[in-house]
Amino acid sequence: MPLPYTETVMEHFRHPRNVGRIEDADAKAVEGSPACGDMVAVYLKVDPKDLRITDIKFESYGCASNIATGSIITEMAKGKTLDEAKRITWKQASETLGGLPPIKVHCSILAVDGLRAAIENYEERHGLVKERKPTTVEFVRKRLKRVMNPMTGLDVVRTKLVKEVEVTDGTVRVVLDLPEDHQFAAAIREDIVEKLEPRWDVERVIVEFTE
């Protein structure tokens, strides 16, 4: 029985590229936490003239798919402009790795989030961002597309798990079409809270289940 990971994933897991810190980084970001089991730190050096990523490093506390995605995404981003790098999706990363097991997709998304957050961090510091947008129902739905349904490896919006979204006075309420004692209920809830709570105007995230 072969491992559920492709040869490319295992190669990047065994010998991750671009590992470590950049002490005088122009921007950095940390996504995830020890509590959720996966954490990625991304460090950037950016050429201010053409906004090109001249160096990039990452650190990972996580499983094989997290480490491998951190490795591949830093390889993909190196030499690209911030705008180009921002558009790298986890789908592209996962395809470059030859695919990831559905249940592991959420671990790999963190690395993509880390890269985007580091770029946003750079843009904020250098006055490159437009004003902060408020968290709307549309925004929440868009963000929920980054929360995976571990049964399928597709996101919770596409697999129609999200039944209702409400945003009122800093409280986001999400209703999932899933029984509360479902095998993945706790994991999905944690993932949703993690994706929405850091928003500047979100104070509370409530995840409810239908049964």
Next chain:
Amino acid sequence: MAERIVYLDNAATTRLDERVLEAMRPYFFDVYAVATSQFGYSPGLDARDALDDARTRIAAALGAAPEEFVFTSGSTESSNMALKGVAMALGEKKGKHIIVSKIEDFPVLHSARALEKQGFRVTYLDVDEHGRVDLEQLRDAITPETVLVSVQAANQEIGTLQDVAAIGQICREKGVLFHTDATHSFPRVPLDVREVPVDLVTVTAHLIHGPKGVGGLYVRSHTPLVKWMDGGFQEFNLRAGTENIPGAVGFAKAVELVTPEETARLQEMRDRLIERLLQIPHSRLNGHPTLRLPHNANVSFRFVEGESILLHLDMRGFAVSTGSACFSRSLEASHVILGIGGDHERAHGSVRFTFGRFNRDEDVDTVAQAVAEVVARLREISPLGKE
């Protein structure tokens, strides 16, 4: 690929002992008849003899009479049978309350949850930092409606042994039935039902180099238990279905082959491994330092994640287990590590090593060395623990 896999996941399952297979063989090819009634044909009588003999020997290892031991398909079935069987027998008559510890293995835990859905109230007992149940909390939790207390003999992950004698004593005083899941301790940690007031005991064969698919439930005489799977009258009319005679014979042989000397050898390996692993910085033992399964070591390493450790060890030829969420089928961190007050990080970084008959003494040193290197390598990659 390493030439020999150093298998250290003997709490998941074990390699069959050839002597067990040899004992089973005649019951596939020669004496393959069903165990008939005493008025049946002679091959059936031979089959019955073999089944009775296996039953007698396994029951004896528990200090029980043969008619108190029911063969099942394994631990999961045994524990389902105990919890649901007692609940069905006493739910309407006595009350709808059961008590379990919060670190039970899934057969007990999920049977309790299933009963909750049917209107039972379930108390989940807390455990201390080592995983031991608080006896005072147990005493206070028992009410006149309580029909069953189920507390494991030993924990599946951290190996902590419970004081089943004291728990049984409390249940006896309060007039409540007591079930213990001895899946991981039987028969290496002695349990004698003549001394310990326990009414139901779950045991299995495949963790002691016996075959998979056979286990049993000790049922003290006169314990109210409703048969939950309908069918024939086998196993004292408690468990329907054609008897697994090769399995029963194999189980008895596996029990016979476990000796105190062997268990002492496993314990010696366990102690040396724990000592070596705790020399790694930022490591800590999970479970009780002394009151633990003789073959179980469970250690958490900070700043690194278990699945990564496991995969690196696999590439070096070692098979271990982890309580990390990434490794579990539900993506949830180990309820045992969280239950003993550990945080998610401690669960994610926990690694379980369990020894068995086919481990060699030198396995301790080679795995300890490999773990030290893998943990150091992963910590270089980790953003945590650098300052």
